[in-house]
Amino acid sequence: MARYDRAITVFSPDGHLFQVEYALEAVRKGNAAVGVRGTDTVVLGVEKKSTAKLQDSRSVRKIVNLDEHIALACAGLKADARVLINRARIECQSHKLTVEDPVTVEYITRYIAGLQQKYTQSGGVRPFGLSTLIVGFDPYTGVPSLYQTDPSGTFSAWKANATGRNSNSMREFLEKNYKETSGQETLKLAIRALLEVVESGGKNIEVAVMTKEGLRQLDESEIDAVVAEIEAEKAAAEAAKKGPPKET
């Protein structure tokens, strides 16, 4: 087995591309990221590891714009992310130049996934070690979308998804609690999913909301406010469970 994991362009006898699978491991060690699609908003949330004291936290943006109507969050190797994001940004503008129309979310996801796939089938390169969550609004129909890509180059659309560290527990939570939401409810659902695996508090998560008007990054105080709301709701739910039996 060990002989088949050096070069990316070599299959193992049981059909694995080990480099791609190791790339997925790198993703699993990355920061938790979650995306939830609502009827009129899409929300991205990323775990923020506590920044070092001397580090300027504003320079460590984890949720980025690809174009005015498309945003991306990722889990995995951040340096690879930078390269992929730059290529995607160029492609967004190039598309505007050649057909005078903004890209659809599906188009740019297909492009990024295609790029990731190319690096699994070339000599002398390694795959990109990141999975991306891409959100945006279709410029023609105004429909919100959430897509995910991974190092193997596959992509698909999701109602809600998580990637990175502890993504399984986040996904389980989402599967149990997902319902069609809009506006603030979508935001709360995303933050609740993230809080399953991340320490509570505004300074540990970065959240951005994409609406038809564009991307809005929430600042710490706003996140703290929503977190407080969520905690209050949780406490109320707990109290309601214990409450009624006493009133006999």
Add this chain to the structure above:
Amino acid sequence: MWHSTKSHDKQVIFCKSTAFLFVQGMGMKLNTSALESHRLVIGTSDELPNGFSTAPSFEIPNTTDFDCFQKEAIQMVKPAKGTTTLAFIFKEGVMVAADSRASMGGYISSQSVKKIIEINPYMLGTMAGGAADCQFWHRNLGVKCRLHELANKRRISVTGASKLLANILYSYRGMGLSVGTMIAGWDETGPGLYYVDSEGGRLKGMRFSVGSGSPYAYGVLDNGYRYDMSVDEAAELARRAIYHATFRDGASGGVASVYHVGANGWKKLSGDDVAELHYNYYPVEPTIVEQVMVET
């Protein structure tokens, strides 16, 4: 319309085909063909120091004055957009019309050329300039439009299609292509009309006429145009405009074809021989002398 004669433009045609092969070889990755210029590289090899290849080059002919040689080839092609085509947007869509004469200098080589090219069921292109250039690049545009549709699950807009064509023509700028075309279609934003030419220009507009007969056609078209015409009125206006252009311009004639592009795609409305149209509009009135002679 012009047809190539065998003498000088063999070199020009050879250059076009190798340039075309280079463009095709790029495949469907990031389409930077609009951003690169495929300039002829005289006398150097295809390899630059870093291993990047330049535009393909070919053996230059042994003339004393290479620059003028190339100009001569282009000049032979240039003035001859002998044709009349027109298109205009109105309330019910786009009306497209053209004549059908092809001429080589003073010789009429054909009276039945199809100058309105069907790119796909909802988009038409008109032909003026080099027949081969127009036909080939419109077919190529049709391929690109279809691939766009398959990849993106939605039809390409008229804006996008005209931009694709304009980018291709721009990348061949100065190499002797002769194309003066109008792209007419109906997409999600309604009717669309663009003029695209081999100089790389691209204009959006409501009324265009292209070719040697266009001044005459413009006269009739601009005079009779109203935005809220019916399909029949617009067709008659287009037909008349082409007829008048063929009447005065020697390089236009044959059959006046009229197409309409509506929400459900294009439809050919009529194809009338302009000689017959002449007698329809100006029927022969027998003089009194002739009438008397007939009666006796």
